[in-house]
Amino acid sequence: MTTSTAPRSGDDRRDANAAAVLRTVLDHGPIARSRVAALTGLSASAVSRQTVDLVRLGLLHERPEPAGPGTRAPGRPQLPLDLDPDRLAVAGLHIGLPFTTVALLDLRGRVLVRKEVPNHGRTGPGLLRPLLARLPRLLDRLRGDRTVVGLGAVTGGSVDPQRGLIIRHDPLEWRDLPLSALLADATALPVQVDNHARALTLAEILFGHPAARRSMVQLFVGHVVDAALAVAGTVHLGPPSVTGDLGHLPVSGTVTDPDADSRERCHCGRLGCLSVAASDTTLFAAAAAAGITAGPDRAQLAAAVRRGDPAAGRLVRNRALIIGRALALLADVVNPDLVVLTEHFTALDPAHLDVVRAEFALRSHLHRDAGLLITQRRGRDVLAVAAGAPVLGELYARPVHALAAAPRP
Template sequence: MVTETAPATPVGGPRTGDARRDVNAAAVLRAVLDHGPVARGRVAALTGLSPAAVSRQVVDLVRLGLLHERPELTAPGTGAVGRPQLPVDVDTGRIAVAGLHIGLPYTTFAFLDPRGNVLHRRELSNRGRTGRAVLRPLLERLPRLLAAAPDGRTVVGLGAVTGGSVDRERGLIVRHDPLRWRDLPLAALLSDASGLPVQVDNHARALTQAEILFGHPAARRSMVHLFVGHVVDAALAVAGTVHVGPASPTGDVAHLPVPDSDLLCHCGRTGCLAVAASDTTLFEAAAAEGITEQPDRAAFLAAVQAGDPRADRLVRRRAEIIGRALALLADVVNPDLLVLTETFALLDPAYLDVVRTEFARRSHLRRDADLLIAQQRGADVLAVAAGAAALTALHARPVHALTAAPRPHPPSPHPPTPHAPSYRGPHS
């Protein structure tokens, strides 16, 4: 549970009508997420709202399935009576959001509860497809996937995230080079297939928002998140707000120079971080050295886990490159927190230590590497990214999200059989 709370009091001046109702509901939900189970009176103190306003919002949020009362937790013998002292908590049993993380080798589909816990995830192979061919089988299967919501929960939204440049306001994938996407109207395509409101975002921004909602307390002050997979992306947040720059990108760290790399980037230059640190380069190097028969994630992971010294050397070399990039980002931004999402730092703390050592050696401003952590969701990291876009919308405007959402398409009589695949790491 997060113990440090950003002020939940509504900001931006007086609000009226539905807008004020949603702002107040979001403030109450935030306080309960951070401190629940918590009494209404305590919520009023945390948010700055009147007890009557808190009570109205709690009634709405209970009716909509986001909160529930916990009378069994009222302390005995305290003499506390009445609803102001009745604990309320987030209800994780009635609604869910769905998410899709669309990467190069496979797509992760997941259900998450309102606290960001992954209820179910599965991986769907993209079978080498690129362009719109990636989406055709996914759009066909989506109604059946949504029909398998755990324990009969109501699915209230769908998030879809991927790498590259994403215009989340228009639901548009502006550019994703490995998938060969340009100006793809992903939100509209998914909404037509699912019947749900769809939120689309870049995966690094989505994971940054998830960290703010459910992760390290320092994330609400300022943080930088670096995602390393088949693409390399970063996101920045200050005061609990994820930055989105003009024309939709947060920024582009993919073309930071790696001095001793001569690999050719798609931009036409050599030595860009996007190629020097990418999964594609790593797996191709493993095949070239005979560690694996061909560039293959599963085979390379197996070699690393078996202790192959050649595989270990390649991973450590990439960890050093990542550490240098993070040192530069830290020196430029000076954040309270750095979060890394990368396969091997998640699998083995020894590789995170390599990143931290190189970071401390290279940074001019932050010699202490304690601000650098690996993303903490482990095997569920892509599932969390997938659902985070939908959860962000739900938490920001809970009343609007739950009263305006259309119902999904009727379920198929043959829902897919859930399974829990082994962890394969970030891959976009």
């Protein structure tokens, strides 16, 4: 994370008021200023002052149509406020094992443009050097006429967002990598880094299911298995900068036999860890070993599932059972209002989510309603949304401070 001078108390109040106005417009816009004042508890003059600043910064604009009946105050007609859809964008970078996603998002977290860059099996410095060299030109081509106000960078594993460090990412072979500083030097943008599960949790709070603002758990199942927790709209960051390590939750079953105990050893030295039992690495290797695919490949396995290959369907169903068991344990411990699963095959076909939900309901000792378990609804954009979420979260929490270091048109 880039560093800057801490705001003074007056600036804190200004940012808090600006954030209240901006979040209200996010939730209810287009909206009249008088209604913003009623919802935030701010005076009409305070809302007017904040609106002037937020319009100047490019975050809000006044819609051309009147605010509607019942919202007019004495004097000139009020024009409704809404987020400005055209002037600003945030950049996002999701660094995964098979490919890196580069994207631009608007202020509502909608993906404007997304590009996937294959990593060609590179890890460690061999992955990062060409990415840093290519990224500035790529962002410049993607942004068009918009001003990019910051870069979010997310990945799996243990990430310290306060210091901008990737503490540990085993598949990418990264240890104590100062990713924020490296990206800031390469792009001259303010940079926010985070774990992708925490970033997706923040995106759900900002733009997703209303229950997410009460409490939620996010499970990300890919080549890395990660989880995140949020309570009262705040994403939990525990010491040392990790929410927890759900990848080492002991679970029963394997993708080849849901009733058998795993014999594959995790890097931690134990058997039966969720990250080994349910990861993409395990699933794709099993598909290749069974002759379903020519090699460990997501696209080939997804194609086999779509055409009704029974062996491919069994592997994916078995993983869904394992995920359902893990989520039941997690939900029983945390008892959240919402559980969100980010996993490729449940997003591909709701029938796979039904398997997870059924196993979840069967295994939960609290007998939680399986309806609280949803899957990400963003499809192929999910990694791009995660990538931009850290910058958008900072923008909505402290808009004036966040834009102070941003490049201007």
